[in-house]
Amino acid sequence: MKFNSFAISFLLSGLALGQWACNTDDTPAVVPVVAQTVRNLPADPTTGVNPTTGQPLGTTGRFTLYNLRDNKTVANTDSATNKWDVGFRGTTIIVNGGAIRSGQGGAYVHTGTFEEFTTVPTSATFGQDQSATSLAIVAASGRGWYNYNAPANLITPIPGRVLVIRTGDGKFAKMEILSYYENAPTTVDPNRDRQRFYTFRYVYQPDGSMKLN
Template identity: 75%
Template structure:
């Protein structure tokens, strides 16, 4: 009777283990979802000095953003690991490098947002330095072009920012507009320094971005 009891117990245990494995295998892999952020202020101006042509009302402060939580972070937390990316005018900073507290870095990818399904193995992540930013704030070199004749900033088609976040995860981000309410054809009077962008954040630490 004891032998029979043990055989039944082992059989039941194996059946439970197999059932659990089947249940685990049946669980689908949920793809990461793209998020869209609209009208994120990036130190907007209140006007222009008619004499000097310089912007008025700017604070010089960045707007910090946490990609994992999809929310802004208080400027008082600028020295923490709570934020991943910051915006001020056309400058975009990353929470990483010798002048930051996080593990972040950035890589400018040439190609479409949809085509970028994983972080390229050849990607070299730059970090913000005192001598320059990981994402160049220069027309044609980073995410935007600037037309001096029209005074318009436009995102460069086929430029995607690959971000290593402050906590070492990965994301991809595409700037869609630099103007309030994302007008299809901004003009010189359109209110600038308001980002609309879409991004995908990978929470599991892998390099998959779809």
């Protein structure tokens, strides 16, 4: 809580936030309202596939939980806290809100470009994770954040999809998934490139407002 009021005071002072960096000793380093890019976040990757069945091998079934404010992963033991904002496992993305979560978060998928999405409209309706099969961000090809292209055996993030996220403690963020394959190759070879590695960019607004630029 200490941190948030600190950040807000800076926002109110009207500084050019983009050029600002905080290196105070007693608070974590945070650059608010600046797009961050996270590369190669593992989302329960596989050690291979069962050659006969094609089923993934070596998965743990656990989500990789992520804190957007601190731009870092959170241990699974903290899953019942507000420390995490989004979680990744395979193509499934979860948020910290709903019947099966502890926080008050939510999310929806906006169609448009990341840059153009500057403010969360007040009319926006956020979905929540109500059950393992009823998630705020639908985990199905063409209906959430990705398309599965069966002939090419490719999972590609749908271009022009912005995940609008409300965190467990009521802050807003926008996120665009850029790649599902390790090192985000320009041309993915599904036989060679490892999947379940997220590259995404996001903007987190720590002051609780709906402005995201």
